[in-house]
Amino acid sequence: MKIIIFKCIIIFAAIMVLFSCDSDTEIDKEKPVIHTDFINAFPTSCETIYFGETFNLRALFSDNAELGAYSIEIHNNFDHHSHGHNIEACDLAPKKEPVNPFVFLEDYDIPEGQNEYEVNLPISIPSENGEGLFDEGDYHFQIYLTDKEGWSTPLGLSVKMLYRED
Numbered sequence: 001m002k003i004i005i006f007k008c009i010i011i012f013a014a015i016m017v018l019f020s021c022d023s024d025t026e027i028d029k030e031k032p033v034i035h036t037d038f039i040n041a042f043p044t045s046c047e048t049i050y051f052g053e054t055f056n057l058r059a060l061f062s063d064n065a066e067l068g069a070y071s072i073e074i075h076n077n078f079d080h081h082s083h084g085h086n087i088e089a090c091d092l093a094p095k096k097e098p099v100n101p102f103v104f105l106e107d108y109d110i111p112e113g114q115n116e117y118e119v120n121l122p123i124s125i126p127s128e129n130g131e132g133l134f135d136e137g138d139y140h141f142q143i144y145l146t147d148k149e150g151w152s153t154p155l156g157l158s159v160k161m162l163y164r165e166d
Contacts, residue, residue: 028065028149035060036155043141046090048160051102051134052127059143061117066148067110072123073142076101076135077158083140087156092138102126102134102161127163136162 036044042058049055061067078096102125110117127133141157 028063028147028151030064030147031151031153032061032063032067032145032147034143034145034153034155035062036157043157043159045088045157046159047157048162049125049139049141050162050164051125051136052163054122054124057119057121057123059119061110061119061145063115063147065115066112067114067117068146068148068150069107069109070119070143070145071107072104072121073140073144074102074104074159074161075140075142076103077138077140078135080138083142083154083156087140087158090138090158090160092158096137098135100129100131100133100135102139125161133163134161136160 035041036059038060040058041060042055043049057072061070076098077092078098078101080092080095104123104125108121137160139159139161141159143155143157144152145155146152
């Protein structure tokens with residue numbers, strides 16, 4: 001009987017060793033970081049973006065392991081709404097109903113193997129669409145950064161979108 005129990009323990013231990021999840025790879029548990037605290041970063045909170053012009057998005061992304069992708073979203077803040085992350089409030093215009101608000105949403109890949117990436121992306125802002133000129137006013141400029149593991153970091157900026165006066 002002792003031999004049978006001993007053999008069962010040996011077999012059980014062998015099975016446990018065979019099917020155990022012993023992995024040398026460490027799981028990335030850190031979120032990536034969006035840096036906009038350097039000279040020439042753009043936009044930063046309370047900046048103005050002009051309709052009918054192109055500007056360069058300038059930001060620095062970093063991660064402890066590997067970056068994945070990022071997306072840019074611009075939408076109106078005419079109702080003074082907030083998001084689940086901090087967005088610095090600027091001097092807001094009075095609340096208003098949107099008539100023809102500008103909306104922008106684009107996704108971008110980051111080259112493989114990068115744990116730091118400086119973005120210098122030209123973004124063209126049209127002045128109108130088929131419905132006429134876009135509404136001037138308060139907008140949110142959102143950057144969403146995701147690393148290869150799937151961790152995501154949002155950065156929200158309050159900006160003004162206006163037409164440049166001649």
